Amino acid sequence: MKYLDEFQDPDLARRLLDDIHSVVTRPWALMEVCGGQTHTIIRHGIDQLLPDQVELIHGPGCPVCVTxxxxxxxALEIASRPGVIFCSFGDMLRVPGTGRDLFQVRGEGGDVRVVYSPLDALHIAQQNPDREVVFFGIGFETTAPPNAMTVYQARKLGIKNFSLLVSHVRVPPAIKAIMESPNCRVQGFLAAGHVCSVMGVGEYPELADRYRVPIVVTGFEPLDILEGVRRTVLQLERGEHTVDNAYPRAVRPEGNPAAQAMLADVFEGTDRAWRGIGVIPDSGWRLSSRYRDFDAEHRFSVGDIDTREPAECRSGEVLQGLLKPNECAAFGTTCTPRNPLGATMVSSEGACAAYYLYRRLDITTAPLEASPVA
Structure with missing residues (x-):
């Protein structure tokens, strides 16, 4: 398949690994800022094939996990109310809240539906004019444009029984927060290619200069990851700190202007809380004043919610790159995909889920004998 099979070629992977081994002379810690990249790394054993001096740190790149x-x-409160149809992507249904999840709300009689697009939720609203339809809009810059477009369409079509529960976050402020943490060990970043395909790379040079870290825009296949690591290590070994686009087949420097215009119309910047991390200034979006009538949080008056994180869940440390999933005492014992303590274990992009799915139950596990990138 074009741009898939050719980026999983084991011979090319070995050549890239040889290049990385030949150039590295000292320890370096790199962070991938995408849960999809984390799953590729763990699935194919890339972190175990790299030189011992190169450590990959898993960052807060899973949109479900940082909600x-x-x-x-x-969301649970709104979904429980009579007359509400609550729509979400499937990966949110098992994310634990305080004491329950959306699956349990559905089991208790709530009308919780899995959709494949926010526009599906808008169509449900058109078909059910006597019901309130809410779409759970989460994610990074990648998922924000279709959610913005859906609200735009709802306003244009005069659909008043549709609203959006918004929890959108942005990558550049997260990088800033990571670099300013007193526990930061990150020396270079693999930036998320899909985010940059929307927003471009314009926000990254200032971060690279300020914190003196290379930022390499990277794709999601094994060769993408290895090439991103190779370019980052080369910069570090040379004492450079620039932004490098290693994913030009999908990312243009200016990004997608049409998507950016839609975001600027529908959303406005705001401070956002990140699960396990805390509030990061100007790190998210909320609906702008023109579209405030479509804000489910205001429509259902759910501003005052008491939350309690499980004391034994250390997903916050995982999201900050301070802890590998299998270094948590609850991992694989009291916390499993069937009984998750935190979103990092249940999300399809969560680091804990990747370690569990690909049997990284022991920190000393060696890579498989079979080709890791075949």
Whole structure:
């Protein structure tokens, strides 16, 4: 398949690994800022094939995982109300709130539906004019444009029984927060290619200069990851700190202007809480004043929600790159995909889910003998 099979070629992977091994002379810690990249790394054993001097740190790149507990609890409250049809992507249904999840709300009689697009939720609203239809809009810059477009369409079509529960966050402020943490060990970043395909790379040079870290825009296949690591290590070894687009087949420097215009119309910047991390200034979006009538949080008055994180869940440390999933005492024991303590274990992009799915139950596990990128 074009741009898939050719980016999983084991011979090319070995050549890239040889290049990385030949150039590295000292320890380097790199962070991938995308849950999809984390799953590729763990699935193919890339982190175990790299030189011992190169450590990959898993960052807060899973949109489900960083959605704060208070927003999950707001979703549960809204979904439980009579007359509400609550729509969400499937990966949110098992994310634990305080004491329950959306699956349990559905089991208790709530009308919770899995959709494949926010426009599906808008169509449900058109078909059910006597019901309130809410779509759970989470994610990074990648998922924000279709959610913005759906609200735009709802306003244009005069659909008044549709609203959006918003929890959108942005990558550049997260990078800033990571670099300013007193526990930060990150020396270079693999930036998320899909985010940059929307927003471009314009926000990254200032971050690279300020914190003196290379930022390499990277794709999601094994060769994409290895090439991103190779370019980052080369910069570090040379003492450079620039922004490098290693994903030009999908990312243009200016991004997608039409998507950016839609975001600027429908959303406005705001401080956002990140689960396990805390509030990061100007790190998210909320509906702008023109579209405030479509804000489910205001429509259902769920601003005052009491939340309680499980004391034994250390997903916050995982999201900050301070802890590998299998270094948590609850991992694989009291916390499993069937009984998750935190979103990092249940999300399809969560680091804990990747370690569990691909049997990284022991920190000393060696890579498989078979080709890791075949």
């Amino acid at each position: 704060p507990l208070e927003v999950i609890d707001k």
